[in-house]
Amino acid sequence: MEKVAEEDDGIEGLGGELGWFAPGVMVPEFQQVADNSQLGEISELFRSDFGWHILQVLDRRIQDETEETKRNKIRQQLQEQKKTEVLELWQRRLRDEAFVKIQPPYTSR
Numbered sequence: 001m002e003k004v005a006e007e008d009d010g011i012e013g014l015g016g017e018l019g020w021f022a023p024g025v026m027v028p029e030f031q032q033v034a035d036n037s038q039l040g041e042i043s044e045l046f047r048s049d050f051g052w053h054i055l056q057v058l059d060r061r062i063q064d065e066t067e068e069t070k071r072n073k074i075r076q077q078l079q080e081q082k083k084t085e086v087l088e089l090w091q092r093r094l095r096d097e098a099f100v101k102i103q104p105p106y107t108s109r
């Protein structure tokens with residue numbers, strides 16, 4: 001996780017701060033510069049598909065504990081729980097609707 005500031009018209013209202021982002025979220029060129037930058041260091045000018053950039057890594061952290069991430073984790077857990085419930089209900093219905101006739105073993109004479 002990295003917290004990055006950048007000069008960008010799209011985030012001008014945030015003072016150029018991009019906030020925290022997880023590895024692999026940004027385009028490869030941006031991610032590489034962020035990964036290779038020291039804390040507080042201002043990068044050289046570089047280009048990505050989104051234009052030209054200069055960035056400064058303000059901080060790094062190992063675990064993402066933002067509110068958005070917590071909500072996403074909870075949402076994912078609830079979706080998994082719901083999928084499990086739906087699967088169990090479907091299996092129960094299949095068993096209830098199944099007709100099984102047990103016949104004596106076939107013997108040849």
